[in-house]
Amino acid sequence: MKYWLIKTEPDTYSWNDLVKLGRDHWDGIRNYAARNAMKEMKEGDLALFYHSGNEKAIVGIAKCVQEYYQDPTTDDDKWVVVDFIPEQSFNKKIFLSDVKNTEGLSEMVLVKNSRLSVQSVRADEFELIIKMSHE
DNA sequence: GCCAACGTTGGC
DNA sequence: GCCAACGTTGGC
Numbered sequence: 081m082k083y084w085l086i087k088t089e090p091d092t093y094s095w096n097d098l099v100k101l102g103r104d105h106w107d108g109i110r111n112y113a114a115r116n117a118m119k120e121m122k123e124g125d126l127a128l129f130y131h132s133g134n135e136k137a138i139v140g141i142a143k144c145v146q147e148y149y150q151d152p153t154t155d156d157d158k159w160v161v162v163d164f165i166p167e168q169s170f171n172k173k174i175f176l177s178d179v180k181n182t183e184g185l186s187e188m189v190l191v192k193n194s195r196l197s198v199q200s201v202r203a204d205e206f207e208l209i210i211k212m213s214h215e
Numbered sequence: 216g217c218c219a220a221c222g223t224t225g226g227c
Numbered sequence: 228g229c230c231a232a233c234g235t236t237g238g239c
Contacts, residue, residue, distance in 0.1 A: 087237095089236095089237090112222090113222090132236085136237090176238080193220085194220085195221060195222085195237065216239105217239085218238095220236085220238105221234105221236085222234090222235085223232105223234080224232085225230100227228105
């Protein structure tokens with residue numbers, strides 16, 4: 081089982097949108113690195129859900145419930161989507177500043193390459209963030 | 216609103 | 228195949 085982080089502008093699509101829908105596909109990815117990460121995702125994998133823009137915080141965990149398939153928003157078969165359901169809303173959001181100030185999280189792709197919209201997360205990083213969200 | 220970082224495009 | 232130019236993203 082692998083861990084991931086998916087990123088979105090909350091004005092465009094937010095955690096609450098996924099919660100309301102109950103299940104949704106992650107569409108519109110037009111970046112090879114992000115797409116390749118999605119192709120590696122398996123059913124049951126967990127993804128940190130990050131809001132960029134004004135908020136800049138990890139707000140919850142989504143679970144992958146369907147491996148990749150053709151992106152329905154384009155005919156170009158280069159692009160794919162996966163399906164997510166909301167797994168858990170964080171009681172305490174983990175802000176980007178928290179991530180940057182936490183030893184053990186400073187190597188995260190979120191810090192190193194803030195533009196990558198789907199990225200892998202190490203198990204130890206994932207577990208630490210979960211722990212912090214419970215504090 | 217600015218700008219750095221990154222990815223993509225297109226001319227050569 | 229290289230690289231300059233450009234567009235986009237996202238933090239500050």
